[in-house]
Amino acid sequence: MDDQRKQTIVQWATLANQFSGDILDLSDSAASVLKTMDLTSEAMALIDPPFGTEPSEFVRALNELAPHREASKING
Amino acid sequence: MGSSFHTLTLAETARIINSGDASSEELTRHAIDRLETHGPTLNCVAAIYAEEAIAEAQESDRSRMNGVIKGPLHGVPLAHKDMFYRAGWKCENGSKIRQDFHPDYTSTAIIKLADAGAVDIARLNMVEFALGITGHNEITGHVRNPWNTDHISGGSSSGSGAAVGARLITGSLGSDTGGSIRFPAACCGVTGIKPTWSRVSRYGAMPLAHSLDCVGPLARTAEDCALILGAIAGYDERDQRSSRQPVDDYVANLENSLNGRRIAVPENLFYDPVTDEIRSHMDASLDVFRSMGAEIVPVSIPESMSVTNLLNNLITSTEGAGFHSRWLRERPEDYGTPTLIRFMTGAMCPADRYQEALSLRSHVLREFVTAVFDKADVFHLPMMPFPVPTIDETDFTKNTEGFGAFIAAMGHCVRPFNFTGLPAASIPCGFTQNGLPLSFQLVGRPFDEASILNAAHLYQKETDWVKRIPAQFA
Numbered sequence: 376m377d378d379q380r381k382q383t384i385v386q387w388a389t390l391a392n393q394f395s396g397d398i399l400d401l402s403d404s405a406a407s408v409l410k411t412m413d414l415t416s417e418a419m420a421l422i423d424p425p426f427g428t429e430p431s432e433f434v435r436a437l438n439e440l441a442p443h444r445e446a447s448k449i450n451g
Numbered sequence: 452m453g454s455s456f457h458t459l460t461l462a463e464t465a466r467i468i469n470s471g472d473a474s475s476e477e478l479t480r481h482a483i484d485r486l487e488t489h490g491p492t493l494n495c496v497a498a499i500y501a502e503e504a505i506a507e508a509q510e511s512d513r514s515r516m517n518g519v520i521k522g523p524l525h526g527v528p529l530a531h532k533d534m535f536y537r538a539g540w541k542c543e544n545g546s547k548i549r550q551d552f553h554p555d556y557t558s559t560a561i562i563k564l565a566d567a568g569a570v571d572i573a574r575l576n577m578v579e580f581a582l583g584i585t586g587h588n589e590i591t592g593h594v595r596n597p598w599n600t601d602h603i604s605g606g607s608s609s610g611s612g613a614a615v616g617a618r619l620i621t622g623s624l625g626s627d628t629g630g631s632i633r634f635p636a637a638c639c640g641v642t643g644i645k646p647t648w649s650r651v652s653r654y655g656a657m658p659l660a661h662s663l664d665c666v667g668p669l670a671r672t673a674e675d676c677a678l679i680l681g682a683i684a685g686y687d688e689r690d691q692r693s694s695r696q697p698v699d700d701y702v703a704n705l706e707n708s709l710n711g712r713r714i715a716v717p718e719n720l721f722y723d724p725v726t727d728e729i730r731s732h733m734d735a736s737l738d739v740f741r742s743m744g745a746e747i748v749p750v751s752i753p754e755s756m757s758v759t760n761l762l763n764n765l766i767t768s769t770e771g772a773g774f775h776s777r778w779l780r781e782r783p784e785d786y787g788t789p790t791l792i793r794f795m796t797g798a799m800c801p802a803d804r805y806q807e808a809l810s811l812r813s814h815v816l817r818e819f820v821t822a823v824f825d826k827a828d829v830f831h832l833p834m835m836p837f838p839v840p841t842i843d844e845t846d847f848t849k850n851t852e853g854f855g856a857f858i859a860a861m862g863h864c865v866r867p868f869n870f871t872g873l874p875a876a877s878i879p880c881g882f883t884q885n886g887l888p889l890s891f892q893l894v895g896r897p898f899d900e901a902s903i904l905n906a907a908h909l910y911q912k913e914t915d916w917v918k919r920i921p922a923q924f925a
């Protein structure tokens with residue numbers, strides 16, 4: 376991840392802290408987001424899904440991977 | 452028998468109503484009495500609707516006397532997590548923000564339970580907006596564990612887990628976005644199943660993260676869960692993302708023999724943070740399956756599964772921040788601190804990373820199913836990697852340092868099945884040295900809840916873990 380994007384998140388967290396006063400400290404949250412973003416990048420590099428993969432692919436996968444049914448075992 | 456109604460399972464309760472050995476009114480009054488007596492000790496009850504419930508039970512009894520049985524849950528009193536909308540009832544979601552929310556429609560899951568004959572008697576406490584797995588709630592108070600009230604109940608269906616665990620009620624609906632059915636089930640010593648994503652309609656259920664949210668039951672036994680899940684599963688035109696896959700007859704499949712069936716266990720990844728004590732209980736549970744003729748098959752878990760715990764968090768907090776965007780801007784002071792921080796974390800996540808996390812799901816799912824279910828019928832692994840901790844030692848406001856790592860470890864074996872959408876159940880399998888229950892998980896192919904409930908049911912017939920009752924609530 377580039378430094379500019381990291382800096383943007385840290386600035387966002389700092390700004391939110393100023394607005395929310397004593398309610399919360401978002402420095403840990405910013406660190407957590409940065410870590411998860413890096414992890415997402417690594418996973419994308421590892422798996423390299425084809426361009427255009429979208430949530431409907433997930434529904435398709437669930438349906439395709441379901442076991443075949445025997446009619447007698449189906450409710451109703 | 453009246454004073455010991457609470458020792459019955461949901462299935463046994465349904466049978467004695469059906470046979471006329473007890474009335475729905477007697478059982479409903481007994482459940483209300485136990486919720487009123489013990490609910491405050493556990494802080495598990497949001498509201499009881501005694502008058503309405505008794506009237507409904509009386510109607511069930513009249514109907515049965517006239518030979519009309521509505522369905523397999525006829526006359527059975529149930530109570531649910533305070534996130535299912537009922538027209539005319541308040542629905543607070545464990546929050547201050549929604550303390551005056553009165554939905555004007557009823558959720559599909561609640562309607563389906565009523566169609567199956569269940570009597571709805573109470574709303575049960577939950578983690579604020581279902582965002583948390585320990586059971587802590589700064590707004591409504593922490594729900595307590597019936598086996599030891601110093602310990603966590605697990606969350607976010609915390610009131611459901613505690614109420615079923617203490618035998619105040621025989622079954623309850625919960626929701627699971629990152630373990631919120633399975634954690635309270637495991638902590639409180641009951642059975643809980645997160646069905647396949649889209650198996651049960653979410654219409655009228657408070658949303659947390661639409662890509663992950665699942666509605667499902669917590670109850671004493673797998674048979675009880677089969678009865679509830681059978682009543683609520685299936686396509687719903689009011690939730691266009693609910694699945695049209697056929698629904699198995701879960702109860703009819705419970706007694707299928709395990710002889711020759713293959714149960715996969717992980718060779719890598721899932722046991723990494725697991726303590727020796729938990730591991731020994733896992734081994735003992737596998738011995739029970741072996742004794743029933745099942746074959747235990749070690750499988751190698753694809754590397755891609757290692758990212759799913761954290762990516763599930765990313766999707767949850769990002770989608771959650773979207774739902775809460777207006778309240779986060781206008782009423783931040785009305786959230787509990789942990790809830791606010793978790794939603795604000797989601798608000799920081801750029802849309803491109805969120806989209807990437809979603810796009811990885813189908814690939815991770817296909818890799819995992821191929822690696823595991825080409826070799827086995829169900830997958831067995833731990834639930835929590837350590838014994839149930841105390842409320843104090845997991846209080847975010849007192850232990851901020853290392854809290855993120857603790858939550859990541861707690862979710863290590865659980866959240867991957869939210870990310871992949873696979874059905875997964877938490878099955879009690881003993882007690883750790885601190886006297887708290889522990890569980891293993893069974894995971895199945897998409898929409899194969901029947902195989903999970905079948906294996907869990909036969910395991911529960913061979914063991915007595917789900918028959919035990921916390922001494923304080925016996």
